[in-house]
Amino acid sequence: xxxxxxxxxxxxxxxxxxxxxxxxxxxxxxxxxxxxxxxxxxxxxxxxxxxxxxxxxxxxxxxxxxxxxxxxxxxxxxxxxxxxxxxxxxxxxxxxxxxxxxxxxxxxxxxxxxxxxxxxxxxxxxxxxxxxxxxxxxxxxxxxxxxxxxxxxxxxxxxxxxxxxxxxxxxx
Numbered sequence: 435x436x437x438x439x440x441x442x443x444x445x446x447x448x449x450x451x452x453x454x455x456x457x458x459x460x461x462x463x464x465x466x467x468x469x470x471x472x473x474x475x476x477x478x479x480x481x482x483x484x485x486x487x488x489x490x491x492x493x494x495x496x497x498x499x500x501x502x503x504x505x506x507x508x509x510x511x512x513x514x515x516x517x518x519x520x521x522x523x524x525x526x527x528x529x530x531x532x533x534x535x536x537x538x539x540x541x542x543x544x545x546x547x548x549x550x551x552x553x554x555x556x557x558x559x560x561x562x563x564x565x566x567x568x569x570x571x572x573x574x575x576x577x578x579x580x581x582x583x584x585x586x587x588x589x590x591x592x593x594x595x596x597x598x599x600x601x602x603x604x605x606x
Contacts, residue, residue, distance in 0.1 A: 445551035445568050450575065450589040459577050459585075463542030466602035473533035474526065476508035479519075486516040490593035493570055496556070498563040507534075510600040513593070521558075536601065540579045543598065546571055557588050567591050574598050 449455060480500045488496040490513045498516040500506055505522040508514050517525065526534045546552055546569060553566035554575075569575075569591040578588035592598045 445553040445566075446548055447566065448548070448552045448554055448575075450554050450577070455575075456585065458547065459542050459544055459575070462547075463544045463577065465605040466541050466543050466598070467605050468536050468539045468541070468602055469600075470535055470538045472600070473529070473535055474507055475510060475512065477522070477526065477534045478506050480504045480506060480516075486514055488513050488515045490597070493568070493593070495569065495591070495593060496567045497565055498558065510597055511593075513597075516558075540583070540605070541602065542577045542579060542585075543592070543602070544575045546573045546575065552591075554589070554591060556590050569593060 480502055483502060484500050484506075486498050486500050486506055487494055488498075490511060495513075496515065500516040503519050505517045505519065506514050507517055507522070507526075525537055525539075527537055529535055549571055551568065551570045552573070553568045556567040559565070567590060570593075572594050574592040574595075576590050576592055578586045580586050592601075
C-alpha cells in the first residue's frame with residue numbers, strides 16, 4: 435500500500451479511493467459526458483516494446499511500458515499515452531472512414547482541490563508500470579461512472595481545462 439504523505443519536492447500523493455475524496459466528488463463533482471463525435475488525434479498498435487511518456491505542456495504526467503499489441507493513443511494536444519489492447523477497444527471504436535472515436539461514457543470531474551501538484555496511483559499501475567500519474571495545481575480529478583451512475587475503479591487525472599473540454603462536455 436502506498437504512503438500518501440508528501441515528501442519535499444514531490445507532488446502530494448492523493449488517495450482517490452478515500453471516503454473523504456468520494457464524498458467530495460459526490461458533493462462538488464461536475465457531470466461530464468465523453469465527446470464521441472470527435473476522432474482522437476491518432477492511434478497505433480505497438481510493434482516493438484517501447485516506453486511511452488505522457489507529457490502535457492512540458493509536464494511529465496506518466497511513464498508506461500508498452501508491449502507488442504498494446505496501443506499508443508495521441509491525444510488532443512499531442513500527448514501520448516499507452517492502452518492495453520483490451521483498454522483500447524473498451525474505450526474506442528472505429529468509424530466507417532477508419533478514424534478512432536471515443537466510446538460514450540459519463541464521468542464526474544473535480545478541479546484539483548489542493549492548490550498544489552498532486553500524484554495518484556492510477557488504475558493502470560502494476561509491477562511493470564508502478565509509477566504514479568502526476569498533475570499540476572490546474573489538473574482535474576476524474577471518476578468514471580458505471581452505466582448505473584456508480585463510481586468505478588477507473589479514476590485518473592486530466593492535465594488541464596483545454597484537454598477536459600476537448601474530450602468532454604459538461605452535462606447541465
